[in-house]
Amino acid sequence: MQIPIVRNILEANDRIAAQLKKSFAEKGILVLNLMSSPGAGKTSLLERTLRDLAPEFRMAVIEGDLQTDNDARRVAATGAQAVQVNTDGGCHLDGSMIMEALNSLDLSGLDILFVENVGNLVCPAEFSVGEDHNIALLSVAEGDDKPEKYPLLFHISSVMLLNKTDLLPYVDFSLEKASAHATALNKEIAVFPVSCRTGEGLDAWYGWLRAARAAKKPAA
Amino acid sequence: MQIPIVRNILEANDRIAAQLKKSFAEKGILVLNLMSSPGAGKTSLLERTLRDLAPEFRMAVIEGDLQTDNDARRVAATGAQAVQVNTDGGCHLDGSMIMEALNSLDLSGLDILFVENVGNLVCPAEFSVGEDHNIALLSVAEGDDKPEKYPLLFHISSVMLLNKTDLLPYVDFSLEKASAHATALNKEIAVFPVSCRTGEGLDAWYGWLRAARAAKKPAA
Numbered sequence: 001m002q003i004p005i006v007r008n009i010l011e012a013n014d015r016i017a018a019q020l021k022k023s024f025a026e027k028g029i030l031v032l033n034l035m036s037s038p039g040a041g042k043t044s045l046l047e048r049t050l051r052d053l054a055p056e057f058r059m060a061v062i063e064g065d066l067q068t069d070n071d072a073r074r075v076a077a078t079g080a081q082a083v084q085v086n087t088d089g090g091c092h093l094d095g096s097m098i099m100e101a102l103n104s105l106d107l108s109g110l111d112i113l114f115v116e117n118v119g120n121l122v123c124p125a126e127f128s129v130g131e132d133h134n135i136a137l138l139s140v141a142e143g144d145d146k147p148e149k150y151p152l153l154f155h156i157s158s159v160m161l162l163n164k165t166d167l168l169p170y171v172d173f174s175l176e177k178a179s180a181h182a183t184a185l186n187k188e189i190a191v192f193p194v195s196c197r198t199g200e201g202l203d204a205w206y207g208w209l210r211a212a213r214a215a216k217k218p219a220a
Numbered sequence: 221m222q223i224p225i226v227r228n229i230l231e232a233n234d235r236i237a238a239q240l241k242k243s244f245a246e247k248g249i250l251v252l253n254l255m256s257s258p259g260a261g262k263t264s265l266l267e268r269t270l271r272d273l274a275p276e277f278r279m280a281v282i283e284g285d286l287q288t289d290n291d292a293r294r295v296a297a298t299g300a301q302a303v304q305v306n307t308d309g310g311c312h313l314d315g316s317m318i319m320e321a322l323n324s325l326d327l328s329g330l331d332i333l334f335v336e337n338v339g340n341l342v343c344p345a346e347f348s349v350g351e352d353h354n355i356a357l358l359s360v361a362e363g364d365d366k367p368e369k370y371p372l373l374f375h376i377s378s379v380m381l382l383n384k385t386d387l388l389p390y391v392d393f394s395l396e397k398a399s400a401h402a403t404a405l406n407k408e409i410a411v412f413p414v415s416c417r418t419g420e421g422l423d424a425w426y427g428w429l430r431a432a433r434a435a436k437k438p439a440a
Contacts, residue, residue, distance in 0.1 A: 037257045037258045037259065037362075038257045038341050038362055038363075038366055038369070038370060039359070039361065039362025039363040039366060040362075065369055066342065066369060066370060066371070066372075067368070067369060067370075067371055068368055070368075089342075089372060090342075091311065091343050118342065119369070119370070120311070120340055120341070120342055120343075121339065121340070122286065122309075122310075122338065122340055123311050123340075123342070139259070139361060141259065141384065142258055142260075142359075142361075143258075143259040145288075145290060146259060148287065148288055148290075149258070149285055149286060149288055149290070149339075150258060150287075151286070151287055152309060164361065166390070167387065167390055167391070170386070170387055171387070
C-alpha cells in the first residue's frame with residue numbers, strides 16, 4: 001500500500017540515487033549501504049573492517065544517526081575518514097543527505113565508501129543511496145525469524161551478516177533457519193556468520209569485500 | 221525538520237488517536253503501546269505477562285507486523301484475544317489501523333489492551349494509537365547508548381524495560397548508563413531490568429501494571 005505522496009518521495013530519491021551511482025562509477029568507488037536494527041553491530045563491524053583492511057584499501061564512512069556523533073568518532077579512531085549525518089529524527093538516510101555529506105569527504109583514490117544507515121530494518125531499505133550493494137546485518141540476539149518478518153531488506157541485500165555468534169550458546173537462534181528464510185527471499189544472498197567481538201568469521205566477509213572491490217571497474 | 225506533508229499526516233493521526241483515547245476512556249480500558257527494536261522481546265514479554273496476570277485481568281493484544289501472523293499466534297496460544305495487523309511494508313501502526321483492528325476484538329469487560337507495534341525505534345514513536353502509556357523495551361544486547369541515539373521513544377515513554385538481563389555477563393551493557401541516558405530525556409520514566417527468558421524482574425513490571433490499571437477510571 002503506497003499512497004501517492006510516498007511514491008513521489010521515492011521517485012525523487014531514485015533520481016538523486018541514480019546521479020550518485022553514476023558519479024561513484026566514474027570515480028571507481030565501491031559503495032556499500034549497511035543496514036540493521038539498532039545495536040546489531042554495524043559500527044563494530046566497520047571498526048574491525050577498517051582496521052583489518054587498512055593495508056589493502058582506502059576506505060571512508062558516512063555515518064547516519066538521528067542524534068549524536070558517537071559513531072563517527074568511533075570510526076575516525078580507526079584512522080579512516082568519517083562524516084556524521086544527523087537526520088534529526090528521520091528514520092533513514094536518503095540520496096540528498098549523501099550528496100551533501102560528500103562535500104566533507106576527500107574522494108580521491110578512495111576504494112570503498114561505507115554508508116552506515118540509521119538503525120532500522122524497515123525504512124532505509126526503501127531509499128537507495130547510490131550503492132553498489134546493500135548489506136544486511138542481523139544480530140543472533142534478535143531471533144532467526146527476522147528475514148521473514150522484515151522481508152524487503154533481505155530481498156534487496158547482496159550479503160546477510162549474522163553477527164554476535166559468540167552469543168549463540170545463550171540465545172535461541174538457528175543459523176540454518178535464518179539462512180533459509182533469507183534465501184527464500186533472495187537466492188543470491190551470501191550469508192556470513194561473524195562475531196565482531198571475537199573476530200570469528202570475518203575472513204569470509206573480507207573475501208567477499210575483496211571480490212566485490214575487484215569486480216568494480218576502476219576509474220577510467 | 222518536518223516537511224509540511226509529514227506534519228499533515230501526523231495531525232490527521234492525532235485526530236484519530238484522540239477519538240480512540242476518548243472511546244477507550246469511556247470503556248475504562250487501559251491501553252499500552254509497546255515499542256522496541258526488532259527482536260528485543262516484545263512478544264516474549266506479552267506471553268509472560270498474559271499468562272502470569274490472566275487470573276487478575278482480562279487482556280487483549282493488537283499485533284503489528286509488516287508480514288506474518290507469527291506473533292498473533294504466539295499470543296493467542298496464551299488464551300488471550302489477539303488480532304494481527306499487517307502493515308504490508310509500513311514501518312509503524314497508526315490510529316486508523318487500530319480503529320479497524322478493534323472490529324475484530326470483543327472489548328466488553330476488557331481491563332488492558334496491549335498494542336505491540338512494529339519493531340522500530342523511530343517511526344512508531346511519532347504516531348499515537350490512543351494509548352494511556354507508551355512502553356519502551358530495550359534488549360541489553362543492543363547496547364546502553366540506545367536512549368541517547370533514539371531519544372524520542374524514551375522521551376515519551378512511561379516505562380523502559382531492559383530485557384534479556386540473562387545476557388548481561390556476555391555483553392557490554394551498563395544498566396546504570398542506560399538508565400541515566402533515559403532519565404536525562406525523561407525524569408519520570410520507570411526503569412525495570414527484566415529477563416523474559418528466566419522471569420527475573422517481572423514482578424516489578426507487574427506492580428507497575430497493577431498501579432496503572434488501578435489509576436485508570438473504570439467505565440461509568
